[in-house]
Amino acid sequence: MSDQEITRYFNEMLAGLEELLYHELSGTAHKKVELVGIDFLQSRVIEGKTLEEIIEKCTREIISRGIVRHLEYSIHGFGILLKFEVEGCIHIPKEAKLKRDGAKPYMCPVANMIGDRILEILNYEVAYLANLDIDEDKGTCIVKYAVFENAQKIGQVSDWTEI
């Protein structure tokens, strides 16, 4: 198999697993997959003292290893909401298959691996994938990912829909 075929093969397998998990667990499935993908960056040296430093170092590693072609981030909503604009992600075929099959994509390994480093290194308490929108024609994703540093951040609400 070519690299492209291998990628498609594994993405279709992942999509199948996600569909089954959703079928078994319904809406709670997306909270259960937060650890998927985290091993990749756990085996790399990522250091930093701020949200920005961690995200930028993770992003460099993710791009240099070819998981995504381009990734931009911005921080909103009292430092809770991270918006990732991703181009050329290796997992786009997985998200596209889920959409074709009528399921809303709910697992982003790239967000998971960045979130994991934020939680581990900066000692944040909780992360939550708030939204994952994909445009398979353009090969882009917009990920809204919430990170909560501590209990004081819980309940700090603002409008994330226009971000």
Added chain:
Amino acid sequence: MGDILDVIKTRRSIRKYRPDRVPEDMIQKILEAARWAPTGENHQPWRLIVIRDPVTKRKIAHLARMGSGSLATAEYCMGRMRQFEAIRDSREREKVERFMYTGEVSVFLGHAPLLIVVAGSCDALDTPYDLSACAENMILEAHSLGLGACWVQAPLGSPRSEMKVKELLGIPSGITEYKALMVLSFGWPDGPRSHPRPKKPLEAFVYWERFGRTERPEIV
């Protein structure tokens, strides 16, 4: 044999408790009810951790607040918290939504006189289903004794939070060893529930012979 329907129909999820302890004989009855839950191939995978230590309860309540509050904060900010739209009074609706997105909905675990964490070995065929039946048995038995109870997922909703609960309680941490599925709280109710939760009529979810067929056929 008595009809249990009255017990089932009068049960409510109780989150406000008086500080009084749950008597030992009642705890024993609740645990006994768990023992008799239906279980695939009689595997009985449940492991129940009974918690009365205030420090442990507060730690579980904190994890619950982080779990439910993070989810509700994000859902509210994304404009997806629609389950309270039936509340007409906007101030009342906002109060309930705030109760959710601040995670206050889960804080009561720290004040409940008794918690039982329901875990189970992963080597059974039907562990999650067995544990759910086991939990329901305990809740119904508690209600029949005049106690209040509440079933809570929040501290165990995500794998990371579940790992923290496992570590706190000394549950073997391997992902293929034990699954901690829910926390149950028990105590004497401190007044009735403030918000009734009406149930759908049978016609809304019962179908006859085929999915979607609501008219009840006559049996000849």
